[in-house]
Amino acid sequence: MPEDFSTIVQAGVRSLTPYQPGKPVEELQRELGLTEVVKLASNENPLGPSPLALAEARRALSDIRLYPDGSGYRLKQALAQHLGVEIAAISLGNGSSDLLELVARAFLGPGTAAVYSAHAFAMYPIYTTATGAECRVAPAGLGHSHDLDAMAARIDTTVRVVFIANPNNPTGGYLATAALREFLQWLPRHVIVVVDEAYCEYVEQADYPDCMPWVAELRNLVVTRTFSKAYGLAGLRIGYAVSDPAVADYLNRIRQPFNVNSIALSAASAALTDQEHLRRSREVNAAGLQQLQAGVERLGLRYTPSVGNFLLVDLGRDAAPIYQALLAQGVIVRPLANYALPQHLRVSIGLPVENECFLQRLAQVLADV
Numbered sequence: 001m002p003e004d005f006s007t008i009v010q011a012g013v014r015s016l017t018p019y020q021p022g023k024p025v026e027e028l029q030r031e032l033g034l035t036e037v038v039k040l041a042s043n044e045n046p047l048g049p050s051p052l053a054l055a056e057a058r059r060a061l062s063d064i065r066l067y068p069d070g071s072g073y074r075l076k077q078a079l080a081q082h083l084g085v086e087i088a089a090i091s092l093g094n095g096s097s098d099l100l101e102l103v104a105r106a107f108l109g110p111g112t113a114a115v116y117s118a119h120a121f122a123m124y125p126i127y128t129t130a131t132g133a134e135c136r137v138a139p140a141g142l143g144h145s146h147d148l149d150a151m152a153a154r155i156d157t158t159v160r161v162v163f164i165a166n167p168n169n170p171t172g173g174y175l176a177t178a179a180l181r182e183f184l185q186w187l188p189r190h191v192i193v194v195v196d197e198a199y200c201e202y203v204e205q206a207d208y209p210d211c212m213p214w215v216a217e218l219r220n221l222v223v224t225r226t227f228s229k230a231y232g233l234a235g236l237r238i239g240y241a242v243s244d245p246a247v248a249d250y251l252n253r254i255r256q257p258f259n260v261n262s263i264a265l266s267a268a269s270a271a272l273t274d275q276e277h278l279r280r281s282r283e284v285n286a287a288g289l290q291q292l293q294a295g296v297e298r299l300g301l302r303y304t305p306s307v308g309n310f311l312l313v314d315l316g317r318d319a320a321p322i323y324q325a326l327l328a329q330g331v332i333v334r335p336l337a338n339y340a341l342p343q344h345l346r347v348s349i350g351l352p353v354e355n356e357c358f359l360q361r362l363a364q365v366l367a368d369v
């Protein structure tokens with residue numbers, strides 16, 4: 001046995017720090033003996049999933065002695081129809097995080113590099129580093145947005161993957177059609193570009209790009225989406241990627257044989273058919289966003305305009321004590337020191353009463369701490 005496992009662990013793994021998820025409700029209840037807890041920390045849909053999805057999930061329970069359909073045929077067929085793409089272009093994952101990791105494992109390794117923006121999704125550096133590849137972080141532009149020129153300046157022959165979150169988490173901003181299209185067209189074809197659209201269902205802006213039709217033409221483009229956010233199925237873990245079939249073939253070679261469970265496959269197919277539930281979720285989100293923005297403004301705080309289901313709030317001071325004080329009051333939000341935003345908090349948009357609770361407690365805590 002080695003004295004110290006750090007001498008044998010892969011170099012990329014040695015240097016990692018684990019992802020910090022939003023604090024689970026039960027954990028806070030356990031720690032502080034609280035019963036009433038409001039969690040606005042993980043961008044979950046406060047309405048939950050469609051009742052149709054829940055009914056299908058329950059039905060699927062009766063078959064869990066069987067392995068899932070490893071090809072995910074029914075869901076892929078439903079997605080192909082829904083998105084207007086061919087079935088061979090679709091890959092399924094255990095959350096879209098799974099697909100981000102598969103892209104990293106398939107295309108990155110020692111001697112290669114990935115490019116992404118500062119203040120972008122925290123899993124990009126983790127998946128990149130784990131493969132032994134280099135992380136090239138482009139400084140963000142105005143309002144913590146992706147600066148595509150800064151990203152372009154970091155592309156050379158060692159770069160294999162570019163990650164773009166659109167809209168971005170945790171900032172809430174988005175790239176418009178013309179700018180993104182120009183960047184994708186410019187990008188050398190030896191670079192796989194992942195456009196991570198985890199929040200696309202929420203975006204109502206007319207200049208937000210629909211990347212799906214571009215996949216057939218820009219063969220290095222991979223678009224990832226998830227059922228975790230607007231579809232309200234975060235606990236089931238299911239997402240998908242749309243790419244050139246040749247790229248999908250590589251992802252398929254390295255995935256777990258049954259990377260998506262049977263309950264998730266069934267629930268996601270049903271969720272897709274309930275576009276009315278999605279519309280209602282968008283409506284609740286838009287109203288909640290207004291409520292939070294107005295409330296935060298009343299407290300004299302600045303925020304970054306958001307098109308997602310969360311709001312980045314600038315406290316103008318160290319956010320850690322405020323985060324802790326909110327926890328003590330039973331309100332869980334997300335501190336962002338690990339996103340290099342130590343003065344900010346990210347607040348997911350909840351139901352009106354949850355948003356109000358957050359605003360009241362924040363006002364109190366800001367006065368006290």
Ligand SMILES: *Cc1c(COP(=O)(O)O)cnc(C)c1O
Pocket residue numbers: 094095096097098121165168169196198225226227228229234237238239
């Ligand atoms: C939440 C999120 C994801 C992935 O979530 P999954 O639950 O793994 O599908 C991916 N990208 C961004 C930017 C996210 O915020």
